[in-house]
Amino acid sequence: MNAVHYFLIFFVAVDLPLTMLLFGFYSPDWLFHPDLISKQYTRMNYTSSPLDFVVLAVLRAALLVALCIHLYLSDRRVNLKMPSLGVATAIYSHTLVKLLCFSEHPEMLSYPGVWMTLTWSILAAAVFFVLCCQLTAPRLFEYGRLDETERNLTRVFIPAFTGRVLADIALGGGMAALVRSVILMSLLALSSTIFGGLRGGTFTYASALVSRQIKLDLFRSLIKQEIAFFDTTKSGETVSRLSSDCQVMATNVSTHVNVFLRNFVMCVGSLCVMLYMSWRLTMVTLIAVPFTGFITKWYGSYYDKLSEETQTTIAKANNKAEEVLGSMRTVRSFACEMFEVKAFEEDLDVTLKMNRKKSLAYMGYTWNNEFNQNGVLIAVLCYGGHLVMSVARIRHRWYYGLCWVIQKEFPQVFEYMHRKPAMPFDGEQRPIVQGTICFEDVYFTYPSRPNNPVLKGLNLTIKAGTTVALVGPSGGGKSSIVSLIQHMYEPDSGSITIDGIPIQNVDHEYYHERVALVAQEPILYNGTVRENILYGCDWATEDDMLEAARKANAHNFVMELEKNYDTQCGDRGVQMSGGQKQRIAIARAMVRNPCVLILDEATSALDAESEAQVQEAINRCAGKRTVLIVAHRLSTVERADAIAVIQKGSLVQIGTHDSLMEDTEGLYYSLISKQLLAAVD
Numbered sequence: 001m002n003a004v005h006y007f008l009i010f011f012v013a014v015d016l017p018l019t020m021l022l023f024g025f026y027s028p029d030w031l032f033h034p035d036l037i038s039k040q041y042t043r044m045n046y047t048s049s050p051l052d053f054v055v056l057a058v059l060r061a062a063l064l065v066a067l068c069i070h071l072y073l074s075d076r077r078v079n080l081k082m083p084s085l086g087v088a089t090a091i092y093s094h095t096l097v098k099l100l101c102f103s104e105h106p107e108m109l110s111y112p113g114v115w116m117t118l119t120w121s122i123l124a125a126a127v128f129f130v131l132c133c134q135l136t137a138p139r140l141f142e143y144g145r146l147d148e149t150e151r152n153l154t155r156v157f158i159p160a161f162t163g164r165v166l167a168d169i170a171l172g173g174g175m176a177a178l179v180r181s182v183i184l185m186s187l188l189a190l191s192s193t194i195f196g197g198l199r200g201g202t203f204t205y206a207s208a209l210v211s212r213q214i215k216l217d218l219f220r221s222l223i224k225q226e227i228a229f230f231d232t233t234k235s236g237e238t239v240s241r242l243s244s245d246c247q248v249m250a251t252n253v254s255t256h257v258n259v260f261l262r263n264f265v266m267c268v269g270s271l272c273v274m275l276y277m278s279w280r281l282t283m284v285t286l287i288a289v290p291f292t293g294f295i296t297k298w299y300g301s302y303y304d305k306l307s308e309e310t311q312t313t314i315a316k317a318n319n320k321a322e323e324v325l326g327s328m329r330t331v332r333s334f335a336c337e338m339f340e341v342k343a344f345e346e347d348l349d350v351t352l353k354m355n356r357k358k359s360l361a362y363m364g365y366t367w368n369n370e371f372n373q374n375g376v377l378i379a380v381l382c383y384g385g386h387l388v389m390s391v392a393r394i395r396h397r398w399y400y401g402l403c404w405v406i407q408k409e410f411p412q413v414f415e416y417m418h419r420k421p422a423m424p425f426d427g428e429q430r431p432i433v434q435g436t437i438c439f440e441d442v443y444f445t446y447p448s449r450p451n452n453p454v455l456k457g458l459n460l461t462i463k464a465g466t467t468v469a470l471v472g473p474s475g476g477g478k479s480s481i482v483s484l485i486q487h488m489y490e491p492d493s494g495s496i497t498i499d500g501i502p503i504q505n506v507d508h509e510y511y512h513e514r515v516a517l518v519a520q521e522p523i524l525y526n527g528t529v530r531e532n533i534l535y536g537c538d539w540a541t542e543d544d545m546l547e548a549a550r551k552a553n554a555h556n557f558v559m560e561l562e563k564n565y566d567t568q569c570g571d572r573g574v575q576m577s578g579g580q581k582q583r584i585a586i587a588r589a590m591v592r593n594p595c596v597l598i599l600d601e602a603t604s605a606l607d608a609e610s611e612a613q614v615q616e617a618i619n620r621c622a623g624k625r626t627v628l629i630v631a632h633r634l635s636t637v638e639r640a641d642a643i644a645v646i647q648k649g650s651l652v653q654i655g656t657h658d659s660l661m662e663d664t665e666g667l668y669y670s671l672i673s674k675q676l677l678a679a680v681d
């Protein structure tokens with residue numbers, strides 16, 4: 001049991017007795033009369049008897065007890081927010097109706113017990129709702145839509161003073177009264193104009209601030225996620241969240257805060273005017289508020305669901321467009337332009353279908369609002385007529401109620417923003433790295449492919465200062481080993497250490513300064529050669545960059561470019577050839593002066609001339625550092641100090657090139673023989 005359960009027991013135990021005890025104050029004085037409690041049971045007139053509040057207390061207790069029994073017998077938690085809200089709003093409306101009934105007996109309004117009963121009924125309804133939410137599916141907020149109105153505090157009083165001007169004229173108040181009222185109305189209109197402009201400018205700037213902060217928080221959260229998150233999340237979806245979703249959400253936040261503040265002030269002012277004119281008709285108006293709020297909440301939940309599905313379809317379409325536009329050479333080479341257009345059109349049709357549902361939902365919501373507003377207007381007219389026939393002096397102005405709701409149309413943004421990375425980079429150690437890497441009984445499966453294990457009990461030691469090559473059939477696990485050394489994933493079991501320290505315990509930034517990677521298809525960013533080489537190295541100097549470029553065999557060709565190191569590489573390095581991109585990538589790795597250099601198929605996609613230049617750069621960079629090469633070409637691996645043969649996630653052979661070639665039955669001999677045979681052919 002927790003605090004909620006204890007409070008529930010206390011509430012159930014107190015609710016009914018307190019409701020009955022309040023009957024003892026049904027007298028003009030503030031004294032408690034026990035006999036009045038029993039007296040209430042002798043009269044059953046609805047307009048004067050409070051016994052229905054006892055029924056409501058019993059109903060609240062019964063529902064809460066039934067809910068507790070259900071939760072005790074079943075582990076399945078159900079969301080009863082909407083049903084409990086319906087019960088609470090019904091109790092609230094019933095309380096206002098009872099107030100109007102009691103007002104038919106003017107002497108009852110002087111009984112303190114009446115006001116105590118009405119107040120407790122509303123408080124008990126609120127407590128009932130909160131308890132139901134906490135026991136089932138507690139959430140801090142529910143969301144709905146709020147139609148914007150163009151009024152503010154000063155405009156609230158303009159209709160009242162309009163009526164006063166007309167009344168002054170009709171009652172012969174004279175020119176002085178007319179001038180006084182007109183001047184007051186003019187001042188109110190001027191205030192409305194001034195504050196309206198200030199509000200618009202302020203919230204426009206606030207919208208820009210909110211948009212900046214939301215995008216920054218979301219990007220900061222995304223950049224911290226583990227690589228597995230990006231394996232299972234399409235780039236178009238994250239880009240959609242970061243661009244359109246953030247912008248629209250920022251606009252909605254500022255708009256709804258604007259609307260809420262304006263309408264809140266308007267509501268308070270209107271309520272004051274209404275209570276001054278007729279508190280009875282004000283109660284009739286407020287009876288409809290909980291029903292309108294209930295429908296708004298239900299509509300908000302449904303609209304949120306539709307909005308989420310709509311954003312998902314938009315993200316899918318964006319991902320499709322990004323994928324196609326980023327691979328136009330492939331699309332054009334296969335003449336698939338119309339095929340891709342048709343596929344994109346189908347994605348847009350799905351989005352259109354979701355928007356059609358949203359339009360129909362909004363139509364129904366509007367009908368309901370209009371029905372409630374007109375229904376309340378009719379009720380006010382009917383009850384006002386009743387009061388007039390009862391010789392009750394009344395003046396009334398129609399009021400459109402305000403429902404306070406918080407809009408959240410994009411839960412995906414917050415889902416990503418609040419998502420905690422499965423691999424937190426919380427290591428703090430900064431050891432002096434020598435470069436010895438050990439895999440001990442490592443098992444690994446990609447999170448996006450949980451049923452396909454990649455590494456199966458791998459044991460491998462890469463000694464500091466040596467060059468080790470990983471070879472083996474495609475899909476054997478070579479690139480997975482590289483990803484694990486880079487700490488892009490966590491192994492399912494086993495350990496990976498560098499100089500005896502688990503790599504997850506090493507500071508993230510420090511580790512990647514000491515361990516650098518050159519990928520098979522290096523990514524160059526849309527910037528200059530200088531910016532790409534110095535990427536993430538604010539501390540590096542010009543001399544560091546030039547030395548790294550020379551080691552990478554890149555300096556000479558860069559100096560032949562039009563603007564040397566200030567030459568633009570283009571989007572994804574499109575202005576550079578494959579060999580040039582690889583050498584710039586090697587320079588980017590070498591500028592960090594790493595202790596461990598990883599080359600993942602760095603020459604596999606190059607022609608012979610480019611391969612020779614890159615291979616020369618690799619040989620220059622080896623030096624006394626640990627070098628791990630993933631390759632399959634003989635020219636790349638034969639000079640390695642050790643060659644590890646990986647097959648189906650396990651280490652099947654290890655040794656030098658010569659020693660492995662002596663084993664004619666081994667996998668390495670078979671791979672090299674096939675390569676040599678293919679070269680001869």
